[in-house]
Amino acid sequence: MKRGGRSKGHGEDHFTKMIRHTMEEPAWRALSPTAQALYPWLKLEWRGAQANNNGKIRLSTRQAADRIGVTPDTAARAFHDLQAKGFIVQTEHARLGIDGAACSPAYEITELKLPASDKQDGRKLYRNWRPGADYPVHRTNANNPKGRNGRKATGNVVKLNPKI
Numbered sequence: 001m002k003r004g005g006r007s008k009g010h011g012e013d014h015f016t017k018m019i020r021h022t023m024e025e026p027a028w029r030a031l032s033p034t035a036q037a038l039y040p041w042l043k044l045e046w047r048g049a050q051a052n053n054n055g056k057i058r059l060s061t062r063q064a065a066d067r068i069g070v071t072p073d074t075a076a077r078a079f080h081d082l083q084a085k086g087f088i089v090q091t092e093h094a095r096l097g098i099d100g101a102a103c104s105p106a107y108e109i110t111e112l113k114l115p116a117s118d119k120q121d122g123r124k125l126y127r128n129w130r131p132g133a134d135y136p137v138h139r140t141n142a143n144n145p146k147g148r149n150g151r152k153a154t155g156n157v158v159k160l161n162p163k164i
Contacts, residue, residue, distance in 0.1 A: 016043040022111060027085040027126035035081035037068045042088065042109060052115040054122075055091045060104035084134035086110055086125030093138070105138075 018040060022028060028036070041064060045057045065075035082088045092106035108114060110125045125135060 014044060016040055016046070018043075019111070022126070025126055025129075026131075027087070027129040030129075030131065031085055031087075032078060032081050034068065034070055034074055035078040035085075035087075038064055038075065038078040039082060039087060041067050042082075042107065043112075046109060046112060049113070052113065054112045055106065055108040055114050057107045057109060058104045059107075063104075080137045080139065083137045086127075086129045086135050089125070089135075090138040 031039075042057060042059055045053075045059050047053045061072045061075045061079065064078065065072045068075065068078075070078075079088070083090060087110060089108045089110060090105050091108050094105045095103050097103055110123045112122045113119060114122070129135070
């Protein structure tokens with residue numbers, strides 16, 4: 001064990017801080033319970049002030065759904081709700097990499113300082129949120145909404161007669 005009671009290596013705890021003042025904001029109270037459950041999981045993806053990755057925080061919809069115990073559609077709505085109330089901002093769209101591996105969107109948590117910022121604190125957009133004045137939400141379209149896998153229909157379609 002390290003000095004100060006912290007363990008080193010595999011058994012080390014990973015934690016995040018939830019600030020009461022943030023949770024007392026009108027924007028927090030307006031969030032869905034699912035969005036409130038998702039927010040700490042996003043904050044757990046932040047590496048801390050020394051290795052600040054804010055603005056490049058990635059958590060896929062599927063990962064979020066698994067962590068909070070909901071369907072991917074419900075998790076996607078929670079991401080949208082957090083964006084609309086100013087808790088997160090999407091900084092990069094989801095993409096398919098050159099090697100074919102998908103990459104989820106990147107987010108900024110507005111409560112936290114950005115790495116290249118001269119400010120002491122984050123932008124805290126949620127403080128300016130008012131009912132009926134949501135922030136823009138970036139929605140990602142499905143890459144293949146019809147599920148066709150690049151196949152084109154041919155003109156010679158043979159229909160089977162179900163009565164035969």
